[in-house]
Amino acid sequence: MSTEVTTGLTTVVAPRAPGRRRLAGLRRLDPRVRRGALSWVALLVFWQLGATSGRWLAEPLPWVGRLPAPSDVLAAALVLVADPGYWHSWLASGGRVLGGFAAAVLCGVPFSALLASSARFRGIVFPVFELLRPVPPLAWVPAAILFWPTQELSIAFVIFLGAVYPIVLNGLGGARSIDPRLLETARSLGASRWSIFRRLLLPAVLPALAVGMEIGIGITWEVVVAAEMISGGGAAGSAASGGGLGFLIWSSYVGGSYPQIIVGMISIGIAGYASSALLRRIGARLTPWRRESVG
Amino acid sequence: MPDASSPEPARAPLGLPDTAPEWLWHAAAWLRGPAPYRMAIGYALALGSWYLTVDLLALPRFEDLPGVADVFREWTSERPSFGLSLHTPVYYEHILTSLRRVGLAFALATGLGVPVGLLLGASPRFRDYVFPVLEVLRPIPILAWVPLAIIIFDGAESPVVFLTFLASFFATALNAQLGVRSIEPEYLLAARCLGASRASVFWHVILPGALPSIFTGLELSVGVAWFSLVAAEMVSGQFGLGYVINTSFTMVQYPTIIIGMLTLGFVGHATSAAVRLTGRLLMGWRARTLRLEGA
C-alpha cells in the first residue's frame, strides 16, 4: 500500500470582492423583481379591463365585472388621503390594536412562563385553556358586551382573547424545547434560579414568543376590523364607537361608495404589515444571536 | 432522558396482559399519572368559579351573564325555552350547516393551497411570479374582504365560503412552502446523485418531505377556517353556529350564546383532531421514528 502525501494551504487571499458586481447590476432590475412586477401589472390590467367590462361588452364579466375599477380606487384614495377623518380612523383602529395587544402580551408572557415552569399548574389550567381555544374570539363578542361596561373594553377583551393564545402557546413551546441538558449544566455550575431564568430560559423562549406575537398581532387586526364592522353593522349596538378603518369599510359599503372599500382594505393591509414588521424588528433586536450564521 | 437499552417499556406493572394493544397501554399509563386528576381539578375550578360568580353571588359585572344552571338546563332540556338544545333537530342543522361550509372551504383551500405552496417552495420561477401577489394580499384581514365578497358573489352562501376559503388558503399555501424549504438539502442532493429527474425529486422527496409541515398547516387552516366562518356568519349569514350566537344576542336569549360557543369549541376540536389523525395515518413513518426517540 503506497502512501502519498500532499499538502495544501489555507491562507486567505484578497481577490475580487463579490459585492462589487451588484453595484454595476443596478442598472437592470434584478430579473426576480421584474417577474413580480410583471405579475402585478398583469393583474392590474386584468382588473381594470374586467371591472370596466360592462361598458364595452354586452354583459359585464362575472365576479370581476362587479369590482370597482382600479382607476376609481385611485381617485377615491386621493380624496380620502386629504380627509382628516380618514387619519382619525387610523388612530382609532391603531389605538384599539395597541391596547388589546399590550394586554395580551402583559398577561400572556407571565402566564406562559408559569405554565412552562410548573407541571402542576399546567396540568390544572391547560386543559381548560385548550378546551376554549377553538372558540373563535368573535364568538365571545356578545358575552364580552354583556360583561364589560363599555364597548371599547369589550373589544379590547376580545382582542386579548384572540392574541393571547398564540403568545402563550408559542412561549410554552419555546420553553419546553430547551434542551434539559442545558438546564442541568447550569444548575451543576451553581446558577441561581433567577440567573437560570434570565440567561437560559428567557433567551430560549424569546424567539418563539416573537413568532407568537407576530401571529397574535395578525389576529388582533382581524378582530379589530370585525369588531368595527359589526359595531357599525348592528349586532353589538347601534352607537358607532369612534369609527376606525373597519368601520370605514363597512360604512363605505352601506353608503354605496365601493371604491372606498378597497382603499380601506389597502389601508388596513398596510397597517397590519407595518405592525408585523415592527414586531419582527423588535424580535430581531431582542434575539441577536439568531442572525443567519455564515457558512 | 430516553433509555437506550430497553426500547420496549415494561407492561407488567400496569396489570395489563402483554397482548394488550398499544393505545390501551398508553391510556392506562395516562390514567395512573397525575394528568387526569389535575385536569378534573381545572374543569371543576372553571365551572365552579363561573357558578360562584354568576349563579350564587351574582357579582355586579357578572349578573347579566347566563349562569351555569341556566345554560345546562337549556342545553339538555326537551323543550328549551329558546328553541335550541341537544334534543332539537335545528341544533344539529346549524352544526351541519357550519360544518358543511367549513368542509367545502377547507377542501378548496387544500386543493389549491397545497400545490401552490409546494410550487412556491420548489420552483424559484413560480415563486418570483406568484409570491409578490400573495404577500401583498395576505396582510389584509380576511374580514375586511366581507363587503367585497358580498358585492362579488351572489347569495348568502358563496361569500361565507369564499371568506373561509381565503383564510385557509393562505395558511395552507404558506405552510406547504415552509415545508418544502425546510427539507434538509442532503435529501435533495442525494436524490439527484441517484439519478432522479426533477419530477422524481418532486414526488419522492419534496412531497413526502413537506408533508409534516403541510399537516401542521392544515391543522392551522382548520382553526382559521372556523374563525373566519363564524365571523362571516355573524355578519351575513343564515343558519350556522355564528348566526346562532349573533341572533341569540340580539334576541336576548343569552344561555343560547353559551351553548353556541361551547358547541363551537367541541366541533372545532373534533375537526382539528380529524386532520391530525389523517396526518398520523399518512405519515406512519413519523410515529415509528418518534417513538424510538423516547418521546
Added chain:
Amino acid sequence: MTATAAPARGAIRIRDVVKAYPGRDGPVLAVDHCSFDVGAGEICAVVGPSGCGKTTLLAALAGFHGIDSGSIHVDGQLLCGPGRSRAEVGPDRVVVFQNGALFPWKTNLENVAFAPIVQGRMSRRDALDRAASLLAEAGLRDDIHAYPGETSSGARRRVEIARALMTDPTILLLDEPFRALDALTKSVMHEALLETHARRPATLFFITHDLGEAVFLGHRVVVLTARTQALLTDARYRALVQQVAALVHEEARRAFEVGDREH
C-alpha cells in the same frame, strides 16, 4: 478477491484546483492548487482537520458546486475545469453523506431500490427484489422493511452504502460516513466496507478526520494540511495502526456476537 470482468474505471486526476468561498471579511480560500491522482477502483482516504477543504473537493467531484480554476478528469474525460466550471450531478458519482440521507419516509428496502426505479432501469418489482437480495447479502435481512428511523445507526450507514451502489456508480464519494459511530461499530463498518468494495470495485473517495481509519482503509491516503505530515510515511506507524485496528475489531466482533445491539 473476486475478479471483475469489467475494466477498472474511476481514475481521478485532480490538477491545480482552486476554490474560494465568499466570507464575511472577504473570500476564504478552501482549496489552494491541490493536485493528486486516484487510481481506478482504489480506496482513497482524504484526511485533514476541519475546514481544510476536503468536503469542498468532494462537493466539486459530485457537482454540488464548481471550482474556480484547475481541472478534474475522470477516466480521461473532463469532469469540471476550463470551459465547464461545474460538474453535472449524476449517478456515476454517488455521495454518502455525513449525517445520512436515507429518506425517512421510505423503508430501507424502498430506499435501496430508489436509484434503478427513478432512472427507469428496472421495474419496481425487479428493483425491490434486487434490493432485498442486496440487503440480505449485507447481513441486513431484519431491517429490510423497517424505516431508517427505526434502524440502528450502523445498519443505516450500510443501507445507505447499499443504496449508493445499486446502479454500479463509477465513483463512490463518502463524506465522513462513520463519524457519528462508536469505535466498535466503526470497526464492523470498516470490515463491511472492505467486503463491499471487494465485491463491487468502484473507486472510493473517502473523507475522514480519523487518521487511523484512513490508514487502515485506504490504498492511498491524501493529507490536506498546512504542514507536511512525515509521520504517515513511517512504516512502524502504519504497522502499529493496523495492529490496534485488528485488536479493536476482535472486541467488536465479540460484542456483536453477544447480541448487544444498540438502537
